[in-house]
Amino acid sequence: xxxxxxxxxxxxxxxxxxLVAILAAGALAxxxxxxxxxYFYIPSQIVANPPDPDRxxxxxxxxxxxxxxxxxxxxxMHFVVDDGKAQVPxxxxxIAPDLFKEGSxxxxxxxxxxxxxxxxxxxxxxxxxNYVPRELQDMSKQQARQTVAETR
Amino acid sequence: xxxxxxxxxxxAAFAALLGLFALQLSRPKDDTVPSTMVGKTIPAFDLPxxxxxxxxxxxxxxxxxxxxxxxxxxSWCVPCAAEAPQLAELQREGAPLVGVAxxxxxxxxxxxxxxxxxxxxxxxxxxxxxxxFLIGSSGVPEIYVVDGHGVIRHQxxxxxxxxxxxxxxxxxxxxxx
Amino acid sequence: xxxxxxxxxxxxxxxxAALQLIAAVLGQRKxxxxxxxxxxxxxxxxxxxxxxxxxxxxxxxxxxxLSVLLVAENSNAxxxxxxxxxxxxxxxxxxxxxxxxxxxxxxxxxxxxERRLPERTMSATLGAQAFVTFGFYTxxxxxxxxxxxxxxxxxxxxxxxxxxxxxxxxxxPTLYCGYVGLSIAFxxxxxxxxxxxxxxxxxxxxxxxxxxxxxxxxxxxxxxSYWSYYELGWGGWWFWDPVENASLMPWLAATALFHSVxxxxxxxxxxxxxxxxxxxxxxxxxxxxxxxxxxILTSVHAFAVDPTRGMFILVLxxxxxxxALALFAVRAGTIAEGERFSxxxxxxxxxxxxxTLSAVLGIVLLGTLYPLVTEAFGVRVSVGPxxxxxxxxxxxxxxxxxxxxxxxxxxxxxxLARIKTPAIAVAAVGLAALLALWLIAGIAFLELLGLTxxxxxxVAAFLPLRGRSLKRLPLPVxxxxxxxxxxxxxxxxxxxxxxxxVETLTAASVGQTIDVGPWKVRLDAVEPVAxxxxxxxxxxxxxxxxxxxxxxxxxxxxxxxxxxxxxxESALLTRWNGQLYTVIGEGTPxxxxxxxxxxxxxxxxxxxGGFLIALGGFLALVGxxxxxxxxxxxxxxxxxxxxxxxxx
Numbered sequence: 001x002x003x004x005x006x007x008x009x010x011x012x013x014x015x016x017x018x019l020v021a022i023l024a025a026g027a028l029a030x031x032x033x034x035x036x037x038x039y040f041y042i043p044s045q046i047v048a049n050p051p052d053p054d055r056x057x058x059x060x061x062x063x064x065x066x067x068x069x070x071x072x073x074x075x076x077m078h079f080v081v082d083d084g085k086a087q088v089p090x091x092x093x094x095i096a097p098d099l100f101k102e103g104s105x106x107x108x109x110x111x112x113x114x115x116x117x118x119x120x121x122x123x124x125x126x127x128x129x130n131y132v133p134r135e136l137q138d139m140s141k142q143q144a145r146q147t148v149a150e151t152r
Numbered sequence: 153x154x155x156x157x158x159x160x161x162x163x164a165a166f167a168a169l170l171g172l173f174a175l176q177l178s179r180p181k182d183d184t185v186p187s188t189m190v191g192k193t194i195p196a197f198d199l200p201x202x203x204x205x206x207x208x209x210x211x212x213x214x215x216x217x218x219x220x221x222x223x224x225x226x227s228w229c230v231p232c233a234a235e236a237p238q239l240a241e242l243q244r245e246g247a248p249l250v251g252v253a254x255x256x257x258x259x260x261x262x263x264x265x266x267x268x269x270x271x272x273x274x275x276x277x278x279x280x281x282x283x284x285f286l287i288g289s290s291g292v293p294e295i296y297v298v299d300g301h302g303v304i305r306h307q308x309x310x311x312x313x314x315x316x317x318x319x320x321x322x323x324x325x326x327x328x329x
Numbered sequence: 330x331x332x333x334x335x336x337x338x339x340x341x342x343x344x345x346a347a348l349q350l351i352a353a354v355l356g357q358r359k360x361x362x363x364x365x366x367x368x369x370x371x372x373x374x375x376x377x378x379x380x381x382x383x384x385x386x387x388x389x390x391x392x393x394x395l396s397v398l399l400v401a402e403n404s405n406a407x408x409x410x411x412x413x414x415x416x417x418x419x420x421x422x423x424x425x426x427x428x429x430x431x432x433x434x435x436x437x438x439x440x441x442x443e444r445r446l447p448e449r450t451m452s453a454t455l456g457a458q459a460f461v462t463f464g465f466y467t468x469x470x471x472x473x474x475x476x477x478x479x480x481x482x483x484x485x486x487x488x489x490x491x492x493x494x495x496x497x498x499x500x501x502p503t504l505y506c507g508y509v510g511l512s513i514a515f516x517x518x519x520x521x522x523x524x525x526x527x528x529x530x531x532x533x534x535x536x537x538x539x540x541x542x543x544x545x546x547x548x549x550x551x552x553x554s555y556w557s558y559y560e561l562g563w564g565g566w567w568f569w570d571p572v573e574n575a576s577l578m579p580w581l582a583a584t585a586l587f588h589s590v591x592x593x594x595x596x597x598x599x600x601x602x603x604x605x606x607x608x609x610x611x612x613x614x615x616x617x618x619x620x621x622x623x624x625i626l627t628s629v630h631a632f633a634v635d636p637t638r639g640m641f642i643l644v645l646x647x648x649x650x651x652x653a654l655a656l657f658a659v660r661a662g663t664i665a666e667g668e669r670f671s672x673x674x675x676x677x678x679x680x681x682x683x684x685t686l687s688a689v690l691g692i693v694l695l696g697t698l699y700p701l702v703t704e705a706f707g708v709r710v711s712v713g714p715x716x717x718x719x720x721x722x723x724x725x726x727x728x729x730x731x732x733x734x735x736x737x738x739x740x741x742x743x744x745l746a747r748i749k750t751p752a753i754a755v756a757a758v759g760l761a762a763l764l765a766l767w768l769i770a771g772i773a774f775l776e777l778l779g780l781t782x783x784x785x786x787x788v789a790a791f792l793p794l795r796g797r798s799l800k801r802l803p804l805p806v807x808x809x810x811x812x813x814x815x816x817x818x819x820x821x822x823x824x825x826x827x828x829x830x831v832e833t834l835t836a837a838s839v840g841q842t843i844d845v846g847p848w849k850v851r852l853d854a855v856e857p858v859a860x861x862x863x864x865x866x867x868x869x870x871x872x873x874x875x876x877x878x879x880x881x882x883x884x885x886x887x888x889x890x891x892x893x894x895x896x897x898e899s900a901l902l903t904r905w906n907g908q909l910y911t912v913i914g915e916g917t918p919x920x921x922x923x924x925x926x927x928x929x930x931x932x933x934x935x936x937x938g939g940f941l942i943a944l945g946g947f948l949a950l951v952g953x954x955x956x957x958x959x960x961x962x963x964x965x966x967x968x969x970x971x972x973x974x975x976x977x
Contacts, residue, residue, distance in 0.1 A: 013672045018684040021724070025688035028720055029695045036716035037699060040709035056715060065285075074836020074917040094834055095562075095897070095914030095923050159605070159658040166654055169616075169698070170647050176625040176701055177639045 038109070044086040050112050059088060059118050060107040081106065081118070092120040189288040194302045197283050199276025202253040203261050209250055209276030215302040219327035221247050221320065222296040223272070224289045226254045227264035232293045236268035238312040243271035245317075247324055251275040254284050254292055295320065299327035332397050335385025336476040339426075342378035342433065343466035345371050346459045353456025357449065357523075368452045369440040372459070376437025383430040386475055390417040398477040399423060415498030421622065422475035424501060428618075429465040431509040435538075436462060439513060445534050447526060454520030461512055464645045472641045500556065504549035504576055508614035510542025511583060518607030519653055522660045527600040532593035535607070537953050539590060543583040544946040550576050551939030562897040562912045564832070564927050566935060569717045574697045575617030578690055582610035585686040588679050596740055598667040598676055602683070608657060612650045613690070619646055625701065671742035678735025685728035689721050696720075722775060729782045729820070732813060733789035751792050759785040772828040779824030787817035804952025812945025819938025825931040836921040846928035847875050848909055850882075855913075855922055863887045865898070868913040868922060872902055884913040908932050 038056045051057050059081055067080035076093045090108055108120035198210035214220055221242065225232040243249055251272040253261055258277075278284055287296065287304065297306035297320065305327045308316065349371035356365025386399075391414050395401045399422050418427045436458040443451065469475070517535045521527050553576065558566040567573060586606040592599045623639040670676040696712045703710050733755050737748045745752075762784035766777055790813035793806060831846035842851045853869040865887040871879040882900040902909040907930035914923030 011669060014677060014680050018680065021684045021688050022691070025691050025724060026695075028723065029692045032716050032720045033695065033699050033712065037703070037710040037712050038715075040711070056713075058711065070917060074919070074921045075834055075914075075923055095912060095925055159654065159661050162605075163651070163654045163658055166650060170643065170651070172698070172701055172705065173619070173623075173625065173643055173646075174640075175705055177623065177643060 202277035345375035349459035372440035457519035507546030515611035776828035783821035808949030815941025822934025
């Protein structure tokens with residue numbers, strides 16, 4: 001196949017290939033970001049406008065006092081996330097993070113079911129209660145991850 | 153040539169990126185969780201003394217007609233130590249300061265006072281973060297302006313910096329009126 | 330005194346960087362040759378002074394001199410010595426000093442040993458290096474001084490408990506060597522653009538530096554991945570966290586760069602593209618570091634941003650990267666087109682490698698920045714594996730196919746007929762693997778494809794050895810084979826982990842036995858344990874593989890005092906064919922304990938592959954450097970003999 005092309009055309013083939021690949025990457029990324037990014041909701045937003053059950057989202061709020069119950073299997077937890085306006089029941093199976101308790105803030109990653117419960121795959125609670133001024137803050141790999149865990 | 157043209161595109165993309173960075177830098181994210189208790193009366197509570205140095209703190213102490221600055225802190229918290237000079241300054245200006253020591257030990261707290269001073273008239277020991285959650289505080293340090301009837305007027309999240317002092321004092325004055 | 334001494338050394342180093350820059354700029358003019366002679370000594374002296382300043386910082390940390398603000402904030406007199414010293418770079422100011430120290434050291438090294446390029450190009454390169462380094466000196470001296478004194482000395486705060494890990498203490502310096510090592514490629518690219526000297530010789534000079542930085546990045550990323558795997562207790566080994574992406578992006582660019590540099594070195598082609606990648610690789614290091622350090626991506630503690638500091642770095646970024654890109658835009662057109670080659674050739678395959686790596690780089694960059702973009706419009710999102718995994722796989726998988734056949738092709742141009750036999754053999758291996766896996770295992774599409782390609786690449790990695798004398802094979806070829814084989818090993822580990830991991834999550838009472846894949850795990854006891862600055866609840870587990878001998882595992886849930894914090898310590902049991910991963914959680918009201926157990930077959934291959942990739946790079950580096958040294962010795966001998974002859 002090489003014999004048919006002059007060197008100049010060969011170069012053109014590569015340039016076109018590269019351009020196509022880069023454009024495809026950009027288009028693909030844009031499309032996938034639109035569809036796969038997980039949006040952040042607070043209870044009143046998720047109740048007013050629930051996302052599709054197959055879409056991964058995050059729900060942030062306070063764990064309502066008195067709502068936390070552990071099921072008989074010892075690992076499934078049910079609790080209510082509250083933002084003062086609306087409440088969402090959440091189910092989570094797993095080992096809860098260290099500072100997760102009633103009254104504390106939590107961000108749950110998971111899916112909003114059709115019946116109005118939120119099934120969490122992962123819980124992120126505040127790890128470090130220190131408000132560290134940003135100029136003192138060490139952004140090592142681990143701490144940055146903690147930081148992520150704290151907000152989102 | 154084409155080489156120049158596509159490099160201009162890269163340059164433009166980089167400029168856009170810089171613009172985005174600058175925009176995000178210029179308006180820092182405010183992800184702190186403000187308390188929903190601002191404007192409401194502080195719930196009833198009664199905390200034992202944290203050390204022998206100061207008496208404990210109860211909701212009755214905050215409803216004596218006098219406005220207070222309520223500081224939520226801990227001896228294990230570095231910014232709490234860093235704000236000590238500002239608290240001393242507030243005390244010099246005549247602000248009545250009371251404290252809530254969160255999940256703390258009496259010995260550690262005594263050492264903390266020794267090193268950074270003790271501007272508080274009363275300090276309650278909140279061993280299990282009970283009051284902290286009741287007033288909607290999600291971290292230490294935080295300082296609350298509470299008026300004479302026990303209503304939370306203002307919440308300041310994070311360390312008190314020198315530039316925050318006038319604001320806190322004027323809010324305290326506002327709570328008096 | 331020590332701190333003031335360090336600060337003085339830093340000021341002097343900054344002054345020397347300025348001198349180096351001025352001498353390099355004025356030395357470019359006609360008649361400036363004498364001034365240009367100053368450039369190399371200035372670079373070496375600057376490196377020594379900056380190294381001295383860094384040593385002084387280590388010293389104040391080792392002695393826990395609490396009158397220094399940084400020590401007071403980040404160290405604790407009770408920590409073991411090794412963590413005290415590691416505390417020096419476990420914070421913003423110290424890590425910036427480490428950054429600039431490595432940069433100065435790299436500049437000093439090239440000034441000391443690199444003599445192959447024209448002196449004018451060399452001094453332009455060192456001038457560029459001085460320019461970048463000087464920017465970081467001003468940042469440290471004016472906005473981020475690590476030697477600031479404290480009026481009254483408090484007690485230290487203590488490293489974050491998770492940070493008390495020897496692996497982690499040496500992780501940032503390794504990554505920094507990689508990030509900052511790429512500044513050499515950046516400076517060489519700028520020097521070549523300024524003096525219009527884009528030659529194969531330039532590529533040969535630049536190559537070992539890129540390889541060195543790339544090896545550090547590879548080790549750093551691999552070690553960091555293993556660290557988060559065992560420390561976080563989530564069972565995962567890559568989270569697409571912005572901090573991880575910040576290290577992955579320079580790695581992708583550096584990987585593309587040393588492949589394109591080898592084309593330039595051997596064939597004098599891809600001139601402008603290689604220059605561009607040289608600029609991009611270090612730019613990615615700087616942008617990534619800026620993203621994680623400025624806190625604009627991952628901020629919680631929203632008040633008290635120090636806007637001057639963020640803006641300072643942003644301005645540095647704008648000047649360095651923007652300047653280099655603008656220079657590129659002006660000069661790229663004047664660089665003559667290199668040698669031509671046919672699409673079906675070694676060069677062609679390497680172009681595809683470069684294009685796909687750039688595409689993946691773009692995908693990772695977009696995914697990392699997307700939350701920032703949406704936030705500008707007031708929408709909060711996060712981007713995770715559902716985006717990164719499939720989208721990057723679309724480009725990585727075709728690249729691996731090219732990787733399998735590319736090394737078999739000849740430079741310049743080739744015919745498919747010539748490589749028919751090995752190509753068919755590789756395709757047959759792939760087809761057989763695909764069929765076998767599909768029929769037997771019945772696994773998901775991505776994992777199926779991953780395992781198939783792992784088999785293909787593993788076989789193809791050693792095909793370049795075919796028909797060559799193994800004894801006389803140059804080291805870089807061995808390096809290439811080992812590194813490509815490492816990719817296959819890592820890909821195998823990732824695919825098997827994702828397809829065959831077994832997880833059990835349960836609450837167990839003491840004495841109860843739990844099944845996880847081939848393992849039977851019994852909870853024997855839960856006991857309190859005390860450490861130096863923590864207490865823990867430690868579970869004692871007995872695990873037996875297919876009913877064989879019992880092994881003991883002790884996962885813990887540790888509670889630290891100052892600051893109060895709980896961390897879970899996972900316990901791992903490694904066999905040749907995988908790892909048993911155990912985590913203990915809280916007790917339930919009825920006296921049971923939460924246990925999370927994983928059987929992860931062949932998961933260790935992920936990191937083994939990573940280290941094989943780094944080893945391959947190391948072999949290539951040793952091969953290149955030893956050839957250079959031999960050549961240099963030979964030229965010197967010839968010169969000496971000529972001088973002798975002339976004397977006679």
